[in-house]
Amino acid sequence: MGAIITLSLLAILLLYLGLFKAKSALLPVTLAGLALAIGFEWYGWNQMAAPQYSGMVLFDHYSIAFSILCIFIAGLVLSLSKAYFKAISENVAEYYALILFSLVGALLVCAYHNFAILFIGIEVMSVALYILVGIRKKDRASNEAALKYFLMGAFSTGFLLFGITLMYGATGSFDLSELQQYVRSTPDYQISPLFFGGILLILVGLCFKVGAAPFHFWTPDVYDGSPILITAYMSTVVKVASFAGFLRLFSMVMIPLDGFWEPLLLTIAIITLFVGNISALVQSSFKRMLAYSSIAHAGYMLFAILSIGSLSPSAILTYGLAYSLASVVAFAALILVKRQIGTDQFESFNGLAKQNPFLAFVVTVAMLSLAGIPLTAGFIGKFMMFGRVMESYHTLLLVLAAINAVIGVCYYLRVVVHLYFKSASEEVETSAIKVPLNFQIIFAISILLTLAVGVYPEWLINLL
Amino acid sequence: MSFFYLVAFLSVIFSLMTIFTKNPVHSVLYLVITFFTFTVHYIMLNAQFLAVVNFIVYMGAIMVLFLFVLMLLNLNKDTEPMKSPLVKVMGAIAGMCLLATFLGAFRALEQSDVLIKPHENIGLVENLGKVLFGEFLLPFELSSILLLTAMVGAVLLAKHEKGVKKQHG
Numbered sequence: 001m002g003a004i005i006t007l008s009l010l011a012i013l014l015l016y017l018g019l020f021k022a023k024s025a026l027l028p029v030t031l032a033g034l035a036l037a038i039g040f041e042w043y044g045w046n047q048m049a050a051p052q053y054s055g056m057v058l059f060d061h062y063s064i065a066f067s068i069l070c071i072f073i074a075g076l077v078l079s080l081s082k083a084y085f086k087a088i089s090e091n092v093a094e095y096y097a098l099i100l101f102s103l104v105g106a107l108l109v110c111a112y113h114n115f116a117i118l119f120i121g122i123e124v125m126s127v128a129l130y131i132l133v134g135i136r137k138k139d140r141a142s143n144e145a146a147l148k149y150f151l152m153g154a155f156s157t158g159f160l161l162f163g164i165t166l167m168y169g170a171t172g173s174f175d176l177s178e179l180q181q182y183v184r185s186t187p188d189y190q191i192s193p194l195f196f197g198g199i200l201l202i203l204v205g206l207c208f209k210v211g212a213a214p215f216h217f218w219t220p221d222v223y224d225g226s227p228i229l230i231t232a233y234m235s236t237v238v239k240v241a242s243f244a245g246f247l248r249l250f251s252m253v254m255i256p257l258d259g260f261w262e263p264l265l266l267t268i269a270i271i272t273l274f275v276g277n278i279s280a281l282v283q284s285s286f287k288r289m290l291a292y293s294s295i296a297h298a299g300y301m302l303f304a305i306l307s308i309g310s311l312s313p314s315a316i317l318t319y320g321l322a323y324s325l326a327s328v329v330a331f332a333a334l335i336l337v338k339r340q341i342g343t344d345q346f347e348s349f350n351g352l353a354k355q356n357p358f359l360a361f362v363v364t365v366a367m368l369s370l371a372g373i374p375l376t377a378g379f380i381g382k383f384m385m386f387g388r389v390m391e392s393y394h395t396l397l398l399v400l401a402a403i404n405a406v407i408g409v410c411y412y413l414r415v416v417v418h419l420y421f422k423s424a425s426e427e428v429e430t431s432a433i434k435v436p437l438n439f440q441i442i443f444a445i446s447i448l449l450t451l452a453v454g455v456y457p458e459w460l461i462n463l464l
Numbered sequence: 465m466s467f468f469y470l471v472a473f474l475s476v477i478f479s480l481m482t483i484f485t486k487n488p489v490h491s492v493l494y495l496v497i498t499f500f501t502f503t504v505h506y507i508m509l510n511a512q513f514l515a516v517v518n519f520i521v522y523m524g525a526i527m528v529l530f531l532f533v534l535m536l537l538n539l540n541k542d543t544e545p546m547k548s549p550l551v552k553v554m555g556a557i558a559g560m561c562l563l564a565t566f567l568g569a570f571r572a573l574e575q576s577d578v579l580i581k582p583h584e585n586i587g588l589v590e591n592l593g594k595v596l597f598g599e600f601l602l603p604f605e606l607s608s609i610l611l612l613t614a615m616v617g618a619v620l621l622a623k624h625e626k627g628v629k630k631q632h633g
Contacts, residue, residue, distance in 0.1 A: 008609055012612075015616070053601065053602040054598070054599045054600070054601070054602070056600075056602040056603060057602065089625055090625055091620060091623070091625075094616055094619075094620045097616060098613065098616060098617065098620075101609060101612070101613045101616075102613075104609055105609075108606065114603075116600060116603040117602070117603055117606070120603050120606050120607055120610060121606075123610055124606070124609055124610045124613060127610060127613050127614055127617065128613045128617065130617070131613075131616075131617030131620060131621060134621065135620070137621070137625070166569075192573070193568065193569035193570075193572040193573065194569055194570075194573065196569065197565065197566060197569045200565070
């Protein structure tokens with residue numbers, strides 16, 4: 001709870017800093033606040049975990065680990081924002097505040113123990129994003145993305161709420177423990193039909209939030225249209241938090257009914273994998289490719305929910321960390337390249353290895369991690385996901401996932417080919433890309449962590 | 465009971481009218497009447513607070529806002545986006561599947577007295593306040609963050625930025 005309060009107050013403090021024109025203090029104060037929030041979470045690690053505030057929130061190891069991951073990734077993204085927001089608008093403080101509010105929502109989704117908190121968390125997280133997506137007021141793509149995200153998001157929240165209502169109708173409670181009690185103590189044939197309707201609708205709502213097919217239609221346009229930094233935030237923090245909430249609901253409540261939802265989720269996972277990967281393969285824009293690849297990664301992360309077991313939380317945590325680090329690096333590199341060359345096509349990466357070997361190396365490691373090549377964190381994440389599927393004997397899914405992993409390698413390596421084996425056009429070659437200090441630090445942290453998790457994954461796997 | 469069927473019939477009729485009428489302004493007006501029938505339902509269920517809120521907020525504020533937006537948008541046939549017949553057919557099939565699922569679920573329901581009987585006055589403002597400031601205090605407080613976010617965002621989006629102002633002169 002300390003972290004949530006800290007972040008909320010921090011956001012309000014930032015609004016005041018913006019009011020008094022203390023713009024240079026914004027980023028240091030934000031990072032200090034995030035560090036304090038991580039400290040609070042860390043402090044709670046060894047305490048007894050019991051539902052607090054009339055069973056509204058539960059800060060167990062699961063929620064603390066995901067909260068720390070969310071805060072950490074948000075810190076990485078925010079560190080990149082120095083000078084980025086200033087180019088867009090005058091009101092920088094408000095952007096920081098909105099991102100922090102959204103982070104508060106993400107923490108609530110990680111820690112909820114009652115549907116009321118889940119709903120408020122998802123809403124806080126999304127409402128801040130609807131605005132952030134549209135902060136480029138004069139850019140048509142940004143406007144379109146904001147409106148699309150808002151309408152679709154509101155619609156999907158409606159599904160989620162209707163699902164929650166039906167479950168309430170069946171059990172008379174919003175509390176996860178009581179729902180768990182109901183599902184366990186009632187024989188299968190006596191469970192109210194409303195409850196199954198509720199599962200269906202909640203599944204739709206949550207699949208929308210994580211961007212799984214066939215509820216993914218908003219993803220490419222929104223990710224493509226919004227400012228790159230916001231896309232980085234959306235595709236990492238929001239996705240990880242939504243999956244944490246998704247898994248908590250299904251692992252606490254729905255396990256006894258897996259005969260009902262497993263086939264559905266299996267279908268969704270397979271469609272998601274194929275739609276994401278095949279669409280990513282044919283893109284010509286790097287940003288859009290990353291958007292589709294994030295759909296594909298959502299498909300892999302669904303594996304952990306499909307075959308729920310004691311290893312599922314750490315599988316999603318590992319995969320989430322690997323995917324987030326690599327995405328942050330990829331988007332940060334895209335910011336630099338786009339600033340220099342002006343487009344986000346693959347061709348803008350041509351010949352980068354000659355101009356700036358460090359940047360090229362960093363992007364290469366990120367791409368290898370996203371593709372799941374050994375010695376990177378992405379491999380460990382994929383390995384754990386495939387391991388989950390293997391344990392539950394979904395052979396068909398395993399074969400399809402392997403095919404998709406191969407497709408994934410194709411389009412990620414395409415970036416590497418552009419980096420190393422294609423030469424840039426002549427005008428670009430004269431001016432080399434400069435990497436600012438904050439970008440260098442973020443690159444170093446992300447790449448070192450990616451390799452560290454790739455080589456020594458035990459500490460992360462044994463965390464949960 | 466017969467009064468319930470009358471009101472339920474009216475709400476179904478008016479919600480269908482909302483969809484099928486050609487003129488968007490008429491459509492919104494039918495929606496207002498639909499919400500009014502909902503209010504009557506809430507009163508019959510002894511949910512007074514919900515009835516009042518529904519009456520003031522949905523029927524009053526939001527629907528009037530809808531009307532204003534419609535007038536500003538100036539919708540007519542030329543600006544209406546074309547939907548391919550395939551999308552329409554798919555939408556109809558998907559919607560009907562959902563409807564069939566729910567009808568199936570609702571058909572199997574029985575009236576349960578366990579949930580309703582002990583809380584006869586649950587819809588009154590007093591009881592709602594007790595629950596809101598007791599058990600649901602944390603979500604209640606957290607919704608202030610939601611409102612603050614929306615407020616900051618609304619100001620941020622609506623405010624003229626200096627760069628923009630200069631261009632306008």
